[in-house]
Amino acid sequence: MSTDLIRSQQAAGFRRLRFCPELEPGYRAVRAASVRDRARLVSAAGLVIFAIFALLDLATLPPALATATVTIRGLVTCPVIALVWWLSFRPWPGDIAFERLYTLAYLVGGLSVVAIIACARVQAVSLPYEGMLLMLMFGYFAMGLPFVAASVASALIIAAYLVVELATGLALAEVLVNLFFVLTANTIGMVGAWLSEYRHRAHFLDQQLVQLLHQSAREESARKSHLITVASHDLRQPLNVIGLNLTHLAGAELAPDQLGLVRRLQGTVGHFQRLLGTVLDISRINEGMVRADNQDVE
Secondary structure, X not given: OXXXXXXXXXXXXXXXXXXXXXXXXXXXXXXXXXXXXXXXXXHHHHHHHHHHHHHHHHHHOOHHHHHHHHHHHHHHHHHHHHXXXXXXXXXXXXXXXXXXXXXXXXXXXHHHHHHHHHHHHHOOOOOOOHHHHHHHHHHHHHXXXXXXXXXXXXXXXXXXXXXXXXXXXXXXXXXXXXXXXXXXXXXXXXXXXXXXXXXXHHHHHHHHHHXXXXXXXXXXXXXXXXXHXXXXXXXXXXXXXXXXXXXXXXXXXXXXXXXXXXXXXXXXXXXXXXXXXXXXXXXXXXXXXXXXXXXXXX
């Protein structure tokens, strides 16, 4: 992965929600890891919601229907959600496999709602389809599933709902009205899921680019510090030799004009040595070899 590759992908765009082969695996790994983190809170909330619905079923539905709906929630939906919550804290399965399991849990939850509607239709109880709408919105927005996975799972749930409504003898006109609202909610969810994944992918590219630029800057700084250190060390050796020779000359019997020239040369060499010492101090500070000792003064 390089900055040129990321900038090329940003310029080309990703309206189909897919990167080039060099970037797509990395994005999927990051996305799957974020799904695992999100699943912990979402699955816990899902358990609470389905438990509340079970209590409402017992309080508002006929006993026979309530028994069926609570059985579906208690033996199918809640155990699947609880399994997802438990696995979200475990190292196995891996992030990619967990993301698929997470999508499967959404599909099972949606089909369980369809099964509850089917039980109500069989027992001639008017049970609204709002649970379908809630499930679709939960899958698209709260769960944060990838666009393709959420769309496919939602399509299967809606297809199952349509089959149940037709198989249980609901009037075609009423089926079409219900289907219109369900498909409208699904369309809204698909648009929201597409926008969410698009923003997530754009953020991924920006994050990777910033990390690469930071890494490049650190490496460049390290190379400069190393160059300064080596160059300073190599320059101090000949200056030390020159300084020793000038000291030897200063002790010899020289004419006044020659001695003055030697003194000026000694001053110049000393100035260069102090400059190199300062450069070495800067490189030591950059490498963390020298630390400030702060003290309060009047």
